[in-house]
Amino acid sequence: MEILLKEAKSILTPQRNGFLAARPYPFTHSLSGYVGCGFGQTTCGLYCYAQFLPNWHFRGFTAEWGHAVQVKTNAAQLLAKALSTMKPQVRHKLRIFMSSTTDPYQPVEREYQITRQCLEVFADYDDLDLLVVQTRSPLAARDLSLLGKIPYACLSVTIETDDQIYLKRLKGGPPLEKRWELIRESRACGISTQITVSPCLRYSGIENFGQRLLRSGANRLIVDSVTDGDGSGGERTARSPFAQVEPDWEDSDHAHRLYRYLEEYAGGTDIALGWSIAGFCGITPRYLAQ
Ligand code: SF4
Numbered sequence: 001m002e003i004l005l006k007e008a009k010s011i012l013t014p015q016r017n018g019f020l021a022a023r024p025y026p027f028t029h030s031l032s033g034y035v036g037c038g039f040g041q042t043t044c045g046l047y048c049y050a051q052f053l054p055n056w057h058f059r060g061f062t063a064e065w066g067h068a069v070q071v072k073t074n075a076a077q078l079l080a081k082a083l084s085t086m087k088p089q090v091r092h093k094l095r096i097f098m099s100s101t102t103d104p105y106q107p108v109e110r111e112y113q114i115t116r117q118c119l120e121v122f123a124d125y126d127d128l129d130l131l132v133v134q135t136r137s138p139l140a141a142r143d144l145s146l147l148g149k150i151p152y153a154c155l156s157v158t159i160e161t162d163d164q165i166y167l168k169r170l171k172g173g174p175p176l177e178k179r180w181e182l183i184r185e186s187r188a189c190g191i192s193t194q195i196t197v198s199p200c201l202r203y204s205g206i207e208n209f210g211q212r213l214l215r216s217g218a219n220r221l222i223v224d225s226v227t228d229g230d231g232s233g234g235e236r237t238a239r240s241p242f243a244q245v246e247p248d249w250e251d252s253d254h255a256h257r258l259y260r261y262l263e264e265y266a267g268g269t270d271i272a273l274g275w276s277i278a279g280f281c282g283i284t285p286r287y288l289a290q
Pocket of ligand 1: 048
């Protein structure tokens, strides 16, 4: 793994277009403590759209996606400065997605703790609207007590299939059982918790996967497909290694079937459901939820 330590110039990236800026409740900013992602060497690296984005290609890495990471060593200091110099009425409106182009709990976080340092900054403020921490890594369990101190935090965990054998046959990834455990622990700590089946890969059976999602304890469930969620109507996925290893990659019937199943059985529960981009951007602002 090629690791580059670098001071960033800014840390909150405004979202004016793209999937995070979608209705009904767009995010105002994204926050990435890293450029590149160590999970790029696993299954999700096959279809990850971040490998096609300019912020990866302009950094001058020679390594392939998943084999290099830039660490933004001053991320927490930049965040502390941004939040402390912001007027409260502006801060109240912040809806931050951490992170859209990297996993905040990828393996290098164990050593560099950039995400943890940022959470320590957020924990000093109780007045933002939303912080979504998006990960597929059981390492997030390390910071649950910290996340529990941030009243607007939502832990969002990717579980793209319930089929460990299928996941392993592709390129593996953080073990699914550990991700389910992370969700249980997160809810036990009282943290708002979301599961993103994004993108929905082949699963073992609709009853098995659907019921497991519904009984996971998560407050929100998002289902997505590669064609709806890659930000280009499937064009990026067509160019990705995933299209080579999975000939049926364009078929999203199984994702729609799972979503319909969840709609049918989530009725009468408190679980919020969302499809693709509108689901990601569907978390109600605090002032409306109260
Ligand atoms: S964890 Fe997310 S950012 Fe990292 S390679 Fe996988 S899909 Fe891409």
